[in-house]
Amino acid sequence: MADFAGIAKQFVDHYYSTFDTNRQNLGGLYRDGSMLTFQSSPHLGVNSIVEKLVSLPFQKVKHAITALEAQPTSTSGIVILVTGQLAVDDEQNPLGYSQFFHLVQDPAGGWFVQNDIFTLAM
């Protein structure tokens, strides 16, 4: 496997900077078979996933990563666990969260998100 840690870091930076500026554009990172579980709400495929992300009830959002760990899988994918803090709108107190990504290589080049699980810390 190539530099999975570098690819993971680059992906996560790109993901959250896109999320925090224009989350409509996250659609390019998913495919029709992609799965998102967002706070227990399951979504399958680009359209359902983007619809969910765009409908989240905040205008401003800012992610700050506290830990990022990655491993290669036995089928040439990359699994990533992120923990971080999320500040929305004018809330003073950021929320802790955990997010898992499973990246798979696109035959056409690059990587896409096959699995995505987001959970706010309690």
Place this chain on the structure above:
Amino acid sequence: MADFAGIAKQFVDHYYSTFDTNRQNLGGLYRDGSMLTFQSSPHLGVNSIVEKLVSLPFQKVKHAITALEAQPTSTSGIVILVTGQLAVDDEQNPLGYSQFFHLVQDPAGGWFVQNDIFTLAM
């Protein structure tokens, strides 16, 4: 895919009850190609993983799950994100944690842990 959510729940319950009673016995859940990243410390294979888990500097430990989400993968595996609280020894304040598992079917039957990432919440 069979009942991935049920398998995930059953696995996680078994994993933490074993961890909290005799973590030496967790070895049976890993294989030689299994990977554990424990607080940024990487371990490959059953022996290295069990050695790490057994060497953790506490006598008593108790996991309490606050959220468990699972998805099937495109290669018949199961990915699981757990968030929870961890109480060690006689510490009054439990620690928040996130843990990711990637379960793969064993040709001999059952499931094993291909990827495992553990991170304490900051």
